[in-house]
Amino acid sequence: MEGCTNFLSIIILGDLNPAGANLTLSEFFRTNERKQLIFCLNDLLADGEDISWIWDIDMDWLTVMR
16 A cells, blocks of 8 residues: 655555565665654454564664664
8 A cells, every 4th residue: 555645655565474574674675765664563363363473574674774
């Protein structure tokens, strides 16, 4: 989902596994533009209650872009 306001662009991406999350993060950090990342996690029954896959995400992207 993508939207735009007068001041900022908003992109919402949903990932269901570590491979998807890693791809999303690599695309997010592809440019040096100033941006903010909000990471939300859902463990409701409809989406699956096992969220242990979050530990398999490559979080090194977060330290590279400091």
